[in-house]
Amino acid sequence: MGASASRGRPARVPAPEPEPEEALDLSQLPPELLLVVLSHVPPRTLLGCCRRVCRGWRALVDGQALWLLILARDHGSLLPLARSCLPPTRDGRPCLLGRFCERRPIGRNLIRNPCGQEGLRKWMVQHGGDGWVVEVNRSTVPGAPSQTCFVSSFSWCRKKQVLDLEEEGLWPELLDSGKIEICVSDWWGARHDSGCMYRLLVQLLDANQTVLDKFSAMPVPIQQWNNNVCFQTLRSRNIT
Numbered sequence: 001m002g003a004s005a006s007r008g009r010p011a012r013v014p015a016p017e018p019e020p021e022e023a024l025d026l027s028q029l030p031p032e033l034l035l036v037v038l039s040h041v042p043p044r045t046l047l048g049c050c051r052r053v054c055r056g057w058r059a060l061v062d063g064q065a066l067w068l069l070i071l072a073r074d075h076g077s078l079l080p081l082a083r084s085c086l087p088p089t090r091d092g093r094p095c096l097l098g099r100f101c102e103r104r105p106i107g108r109n110l111i112r113n114p115c116g117q118e119g120l121r122k123w124m125v126q127h128g129g130d131g132w133v134v135e136v137n138r139s140t141v142p143g144a145p146s147q148t149c150f151v152s153s154f155s156w157c158r159k160k161q162v163l164d165l166e167e168e169g170l171w172p173e174l175l176d177s178g179k180i181e182i183c184v185s186d187w188w189g190a191r192h193d194s195g196c197m198y199r200l201l202v203q204l205l206d207a208n209q210t211v212l213d214k215f216s217a218m219p220v221p222i223q224q225w226n227n228n229v230c231f232q233t234l235r236s237r238n239i240t
Helices: 031-038 043-048 053-062 062-074 076-087 097-103
Strands: 125-128 133-135 148-151 158-162 181-189 200-205 211-216 230-238
Touching: 031 053, 031 062, 043 097, 062 076, 062 097, 062 200, 181 200
Parallel strands: none
Antiparallel strands: 125 158, 133 148, 181 230, 200 211
16 A cells, blocks of 8 residues: 555656757858859749848859859750950949849730739729720630730720830840841730721830830721631741
């Protein structure tokens, strides 16, 4: 009687607490190895976060070597062209390739809100008749980001959008190389009970708003009581 209930059981020795792991200090890596590590970070993060870590990281992000490494791995076909058009490096100015890799202007649609999925946002419009509206496509447009479209009224309705190619990631020397191709494509059509007239005008402007080149298309009008016809206007041209 009165014996402890734990008699005969081995005493438990508490397990030692694990030692805290030391955090990896990337700043201790050789610059060449740190450059490779940073090349796997998304460009937006490099420009928005990594560049602010310290002066050393800022120098790497602002330099050409990091972005040439990224281009060689992810966009190898663009590397020779980009390298040949790079202006001389200037102290204190970030490399132009940073914005180029972040914005990725080659091979994508530069028009904002191209199908009206955001209403009339990003467009400067001039309403005629009852004005512009956005409706669901009556015919499927292959490859479109949204199956919606801009619909005009019974009088001329105009809309335009101005793009800054430098803001999109390109730079003057690259644009002046004559090796950048601009492709213009637009789908248009008419309701079966209403004819329509359509015109497309694209202008390439310099910094002073002088027209350097232009493309205009005004196909034959579609007559009333048609079969819901839909057309594509396509134009491709090198910048020279």
